[in-house]
Amino acid sequence: MIQTVDNYQKIEIDTNRYYFRFEGNKTQINNDKKVIGEKLEINLNDYQTKSLIFSFFKDEEKIISKNEDDLIISIKKDGDNYLAQTGNYVGKFVWQGLEIDIKSRFSNTFLERMLNFANDIFLDDVSITGNKVDKDFDISKYIIYYMFVQNLEKAFLLGLPKSYRSIEHHEMKLKGKIDINKFIKYDIPFQGKISSVSREQKEIQEIIDVLYKAVKIIDNKNKAFLKNILHIKTHLKQYKSNNYVSNETINKALKSKALQNPIFAPYKKVLEYARFIINGNNIEEKNDGKQETFGFIINVAELFEIYITKLLQKEFSDWYVESPKIELYDTPQMFYQRKIIPDIVMIKDKDVIVFDTKYKRMNMIGKNKNGAGDVDRNDFFQINTYMSYYQNKNFNVKIGGLLYPIEKSFIENKNICHSQTWFGNLNTKFIVDGIDLSNLEEAKDNENKFAPILKREQKFIKGIKNLLN
Structure with missing residues (x-):
């Protein structure tokens, strides 16, 4: 097995370091090196044809635009060492017999904080798992389980x-209305009981079965996730059927008319997570060596964008915060027309703030010190394009820039x-900023x-407000 973290771009010489190492006995490591050969590269297009990918975005157009940088992992032999590089994806999966485990380079606590915001939980002390989840637990399952349970x-x-x-x-009592056919067939002559039929509200069996199946899988993998929903587990267990939960069962649950009721609409999202958990588990259980690639991965860059967006919405309630799709050269005859999708646009009257979030390493290394430096050339020109668009639309662009999870402390x-x-x-400020996690x-x-x-x-929010003032 290979263990590494997201956004890793180093030649690893010391195999005892965590960020890129081979795990297992000598035979297994040699087998893994044979699979790698001179070079192994896995990108998103290769992966999604063979296995599962979870996205936090529901807009297909946005998913495609955000996954242009689609590297999952690249490993290249370099003498006795290996050149390793990873992208924004985390998860544990098997590729042609080689087990790969890509974890988040940040703590599970920060991951939980982002997941809370993704679920619109803004309280400062909400934690599903406490500190009981093993740090070696599959990070993609950690994310899916957390989202489902919450x-x-x-x-x-x-x-x-x-x-x-x-x-x-x-029964002896009449409930609802008499069932005429059955009354004539079974109750004449009258023997003390009446055949009747009533219309009653009942919980939907397919939904109960799907939810219980997902809860049961989580219970078997790591009970720590269920500490807040033991009462729900008990209820589901009481009313579940013994029917096998197939894809047909899941589809019937998702298409239930009851979910059209706004009160129960949140269950659509819950059932989608349940489907991902059940399907992922089925692939693992049924794999007997025939399937060389299985497992699922998650794009953490999407989660970071959602987290920053909702943090800004919460702290700047008098600003309208969105991620618009902007048509450029949208007249039919222009073959080069296309859309741009800024991550975060904040508007208040004619004032505007434009940000792009980047879940990449940021140690504030300039281009003269290490080639292109920490700010990617494409990212730099992209955000300036977004700012120029709003400037040309006669908005007052107050601030624009790139936001990162920052691993090296800011100079004050x-x-x-x-x-x-x-x-x-002089009226517009350009910044590189973000959440300081150093x-x-x-x-x-x-x-x-x-x-x-x-x-x-x-500290981040205060910095933005100071710039506005």
């Missing part, structure tokens, strides 16, 4: 989806990250686990 807990507050069904009775005055002008325009300490005993991250978030 969404199920929220949706269940209003109960499970229900629909009206006809219920047949044969930020002179190297914040420009007070943009192309000589030297992040563990929470103290009397603090909630997210306290250190909360302080860094507020």
Whole structure:
């Protein structure tokens, strides 16, 4: 097995370091090296034809635009060592018999914080797992389980989806209306019981079965995720059927008319996560060596974008925050017409702020020190294009720039990250900024686990507000 982290781009010489290493006995490692050969490269197009990919975005157009940089992992032999490079994807999967485990380079605490925001949980002390999840647990499962459990807990507050069904009775009391056919057939002469039928709201069996199946899989893999929903597990277990949960069962659950009721609409998302959990588990269980590639991966860059967007929405409630699709040269005769999709556009009257989020390494290395440096050339010109578009539309562009999870602490005055002008325009500031995750300490005993991250978030927000002022 190969272990590494996302956004890793180094030649690894010391195999004891975590970021790229071979795990297993000598025979297994030699077999893994044979699979790699001189070079092994896996990109998104190769992977999605053979296995599962989870996306936080529902807009297909946006998914495609955000996955242009589609490297998953590349390993190249370099003498006795290997040149390794990874992209924005995390997860544990098997590729042609080689097991690959790509983890997040940040702590599970930061991951949980981002997942909370993705689920619209903005309270500062909400944690599903506590600290009980093994750090070696498959990171893609960690994310899916977390999303499923948190969404199920929220949706269940209003109960499970229900629909009206006809219920047949044969009792001493009349319930509903008499079933004439059965009354004539079974109850004449009268023997003390009446055949009747009533319309009652009942929980939908397919939905219960699908949810219980997903909960059962999580329970078998890591019970820590279920600590907040044990009451839901008990309820589902009580009312589940013994039917096999097939793809047909899942589809029937997802197409249930009850989900059209706005009250139960949140279950659509819950059932989508359940389908991903069940299908992923089925692939693992049924794989007997015939399938050389299986497992699923997740694009963490999407999660980071959602997290930053919702953080800004929360802290700048008087601004409208969106990710618009902008048509360029959209007259029919222009063959080069296309759309641009800025990650974050904040609008207040005629003032606008434009950001692009980048889930890449940021150590503030300039282009003179290490080739192109930490700011990618394409990213740099892309954000300037977005800013120019709004400037030309007569908006007052207040701030624009690139936002990262930052691994090297800011210099306090930020002179190297914040420009007070943009192309000589004194009214616009260009910045490289983000959430400072460098030297992040563990929470103290009397603090909630997210306290250190909360302080860094507020530092980021305060910096943006200072620039506006």
